[in-house]
Amino acid sequence: MKKFFKEFKEFALKGNVMDMAVGVIIGAAFGSIVTALTTDFINPLINSIGGASFGGKIHLPWSGTGENAQYLLWGDFLTQVVNFIIMAFCIFVMVKAINKLTSLGKKEEVKDPTEKECPYCFSKISIKATRCPHCTSELK
DSSP states (O other): OHHHHHHHHHHSSSSHHHHHHHHHHHHHHHHHHHHHHHHIHHHHHHHHHHOOOOOOOOGGGGGSSSSGOOOHHHHHHHHHHHHHHHHHHHHHHHHHHHHHHHHOOOOOOEEEEEEEOOOEEEEEETTTTTTTTOOOBOOO
């Protein structure tokens, strides 16, 4: 049992797991902020411009009446679609910025050349060559 808890502790404290946990928590908090933005600001703006209720529902005639009646909550669905679009855009912008920041710190590795140009026939030859295989000139 001690071995199991030791392995679990090693797994849980790895950098990737902790990063993922932080990402999930921040994502949930960000999701609630976007939901509030959509329901408290965007929906009322659309309602005031269009004159229609954004939280509407459509009664399904075959579902009956009273407590058993079923509705299509198109306003709630549309709100969730807007939430998704906002979240996807924000995540895209954040990932793009993070990729840009990580690429700034990296320097391109300078590779040693493996080929050189023959000064007589201007063809590509191995850097170790002492004679050009194309024009047979002796190289210095």
